[in-house]
Amino acid sequence: MSPTPKDYAEIYKRLQAPISKVYDCGKKCSPFNGGQPVCCTTSSAVPIVEHSEYRLLKSRTDMWSPFKPKTASERAAVADLKGSACRAIACKGAGHCERDNRSLACRSFPFFPYFDPAGAFVGLATYWAFEGQCWVISNLTIVERPFVEEMIGGHELLFAKDEDWRATYIEQSASMRRVYSRKGKRFAVIGRDGGYFWVLPKSGGKSISAKKSELHELRAGFPNF
Ligand code: SF4
Numbered sequence: 001m002s003p004t005p006k007d008y009a010e011i012y013k014r015l016q017a018p019i020s021k022v023y024d025c026g027k028k029c030s031p032f033n034g035g036q037p038v039c040c041t042t043s044s045a046v047p048i049v050e051h052s053e054y055r056l057l058k059s060r061t062d063m064w065s066p067f068k069p070k071t072a073s074e075r076a077a078v079a080d081l082k083g084s085a086c087r088a089i090a091c092k093g094a095g096h097c098e099r100d101n102r103s104l105a106c107r108s109f110p111f112f113p114y115f116d117p118a119g120a121f122v123g124l125a126t127y128w129a130f131e132g133q134c135w136v137i138s139n140l141t142i143v144e145r146p147f148v149e150e151m152i153g154g155h156e157l158l159f160a161k162d163e164d165w166r167a168t169y170i171e172q173s174a175s176m177r178r179v180y181s182r183k184g185k186r187f188a189v190i191g192r193d194g195g196y197f198w199v200l201p202k203s204g205g206k207s208i209s210a211k212k213s214e215l216h217e218l219r220a221g222f223p224n225f
């Protein structure tokens with residue numbers, strides 16, 4: 001059963017911490033994206049929400065509306081969602097952002113709950129399609145613990161309300177392992193209990209701990225620190 005609007009309101013309460021209090025990451029990626037944060041422009045990233053989450057948002061603000069696809073691939077993506085529990089939505093843009101009325105997708109980006117091959121929720125991985133566009137993905141050491149803890153707690157509540165979401169992220173995690181195995185590259189995960197680890201390619205999902213200094217290699221993925 002999908003979480004109710006009330007459930008989403010509770011999840012929002014648990015997911016309020018910024019990724020970093022020191023860095024405004026939107027200022028880091030905007031110069032390379034026409035002056036707008038990458039995750040706040042629908043030409044780059046379209047928030048997908050459950051219908052129940054959308055009902056909550058509509059009861060709180062007029063900032064959101066259904067996403068209107070402009071390209072063939074956007075039309076195909078919206079068509080894929082037809083009949084599902086989810087829909088694509090668009091806000092009025094970063095200049096009109098209401099922090100309390102951000103979607104769960106906004107609050108989480110660029111992270112998703114990472115599950116190891118045994119099905120344990122062990123940390124946070126990043127949406128790899130945004131490497132080179134999202135500054136945070138190249139600078140994981142700036143991510144603060146309150147954000148990590150709230151991501152874990154908020155998603156634990158989501159999974160308690162709807163096990164399908166757990167299955168979605170288990171599949172997403174497996175998909176990331178396949179992609180990086182094909183690339184022959186390791187990827188970094190922020191550990192739920194602290195620290196970081198690398199997931200090794202072609203290893204069945206084996207992980208080893210990562211030093212903070214090693215994560216600097218990720219910076220090569222973004223044009224400017
Ligand atoms: S999360 Fe990534 S894409 Fe979004 S504003 Fe920050 S750096 Fe840019």
Ligand code: SF4
Nearest residue numbers: 040091093094097106
């Ligand atoms: S609601 Fe705010 S954080 Fe979410 S996409 Fe819009 S501008 Fe970005």
